[in-house]
Amino acid sequence: MGLSVAMLAIGAAAAPAIAQDKSLTFSVMASGTYDKAAEALAADFQAKTGAKVTVAAFPWAILRQNNITDVVTGTNQYQVMSGGFYLADIYQHFVPLDDYIKKDNMTNGLVQGLMDPGRSEYFNGKQIGFPYGTDVYGVMVNDDLLKQAGVDANFKTWDDFLAACSTIESKDAGVACFSHPTGSPEQISAFFTGDYDGTYIDKNGHYALNVDKAVATGKLIAELWKHLPKQGNAMSFDEANAAFRDGKAAMLVTWPSFANAFLDADGSPIKGHWHQVSFPGPGFPQLSQWQLFMVDSAPDKDLAWDWMKTFAGPQAAKANYEKFGIGSPWQALYDDADLKAKHQHDWPAKLADLPRAQNLVLTGEALDFLNNTLQDIANGRTSPEDGVAAINAAWANFTVPQTLADVAVKVGAVEK
Missing domain, CATH: 3.40.190.10 (Periplasmic binding protein-like II)
Incomplete structure (x- = not known):
């Protein structure tokens, strides 16, 4: 076999491995909104980057459990995850995003306050979550x-x-x-x-309600x-x-x-x-402040960040809202004259409630x-009295993660 033929053979053998590496799996809630928006964006993302995105969609409770299990067991199916504060037990496995956010100036244009602790997610002082799907009950x-x-x-x-x-x-x-x-x-x-x-954490640092x-x-x-x-x-x-x-x-x-x-x-x-x-x-x-998390086992972190920007960035905000009803963390959506005129019956209350959510x-x-x-x-x-007693009894055995304890102090959720 000549050298050129051998090189072609090696290249052909290597090609599938390269194509396989250029992919990622994104876990998201099966809601008919977030998952459908992700599927709609995946084709364009593949056309631009060559990377196939697999959208793994689950109901909320299953999504939460799958994310935790994937990290704890080292299965590493998902490179980008959707979630929130309830994933605090695995925060140490998420990549700090500060440098990525700064490099791409991704704070510019966000609704004021949405990157604050207690709204976006942090671990050891580093931001690990990027917001999307902003909503207020x-x-x-x-x-x-x-x-x-x-x-x-x-x-x-x-x-x-x-x-x-x-x-x-x-x-x-x-x-x-x-x-x-x-x-x-x-x-x-x-x-x-x-x-x-009332408060959610007592003076001793345990979860507890004011009875x-x-x-x-x-x-x-x-x-x-x-x-x-x-x-x-x-x-x-x-x-x-x-x-x-x-x-x-x-x-x-x-x-x-x-x-x-x-x-x-x-x-x-x-x-x-x-x-x-x-x-x-x-x-x-x-506050429904869905976060995108990059898992530390992701083999191509730049690719994971590119997907996070594509899905949660300002360019997709209007289409995600109009097609799928996804609330946006980007101020430009709420400043859009046409949309603003159409939503005088709902946006004023939402935006008024947002600062206290x-x-x-x-x-x-x-x-x-x-x-x-x-x-x-x-x-x-059960009676309210017995129910609250049961909550406090069970909560006494639950550990308060330090990252949530820090947030609780800032938002006044700790007993003085």
């Missing part, structure tokens, strides 16, 4: 039904909201006060954080659950949205990015007849126990 109201009932939707507290429920239902027995994706158990904590204004305040919030949630649609304690996101759209519920409590495009679709009976109001309560509205300072297991116990309280399987 919201309350949407049917203008016609509330007007008919004589209800002012300017709810300062959840007690105000609860009082409105009785008024609304007294005017029309066929209309429930509100709908909510009750079938997703992790969603119930949005009511808890909205009403509860009196937590019991009061538990009682409130149990009362609220009485005003769901009939057989409404296991509603999917789609079912909750449809109940509101079709006038079977006067209000909807959910993530706006999972509802607003559906409510404003052509042919929707509620289009032009609803608006979003400020989230009630002395606590805080939950927060992530929880809980690990995944602590959050799971809170949500599951709140479900028991809401559905009458």
Whole structure:
């Protein structure tokens, strides 16, 4: 075999290995939004970089567990992960992004404050997460039904909201006060954080709730659950949205990015007849601040960063919002004159709530126990008193990661 032929043979043999290396797998929530946006961008990304992106999409709880398992077991299937504060136990396995962010000036144009600790994720003082999919838990109201009932939707507290429920239902027995994706158990904590204004970590550095305040919030949630649609304690996101759209519920409590495009679709009976109001309560509205994490086992970190910029960068923000309803961390989206004019019924409340929106300072297991116990309280399987006692007893055995403890101090979540 001649030298040139031999070299060609070597090149041909090597080609598959090179092509195989030029790929990455991205884990993301299967929501019909984030995953679909990733799939839409993957083809162009491959055309520009030669790298194939595999989108591994899972429901939220499974996504969280898969991300953790992938790192802990060293399986290393995913090079870029979607997640948030509930992945704190594996933060040490994520690549610091400070140099990448600085090199590409990726802070320029972000909504103010979204890179702060407690909103974006840090480990040992280094930023490890980059934000996308910004959303704030919201309350949407049917203008016609509330007007008919004589209800002012300017709810300062959840007690105000609860009082409105009785008024609304007294005017029309066929209309429930509100709908909510009750079938997703992790969603119930949005009511808890909205009403509860106590701390989450005690003086000794352990997870713990203020008993009196937590019991009061538990009682409130149990009362609220009485005003769901009939057989409404296991509603999917789609079912909750449809109940509101079709006038079977006067209000909807959910993530706006999972509802607003559906409510404003052509042919929707509620289009032009609803608006979003400020989230009630002395606590805080939950922030959905999805983060992109680069795993330290990623073989090509520059390629991983290129995908992160492509998916979460400003160039994709408008298309991701218009096509998939994904809220953006980029200010330019909210300054777009055409979009701004179309969203006078929802954006003002969202942007007003954004400065006070927060992530929880809980690990995944602590959050799971809170949500599951709140479900028991809401559905009458345990009393608020017993439920809060059970939460504190279980939480006493959970470790507070230092990174979340540091954030908790900054946001006032630690008992003084």
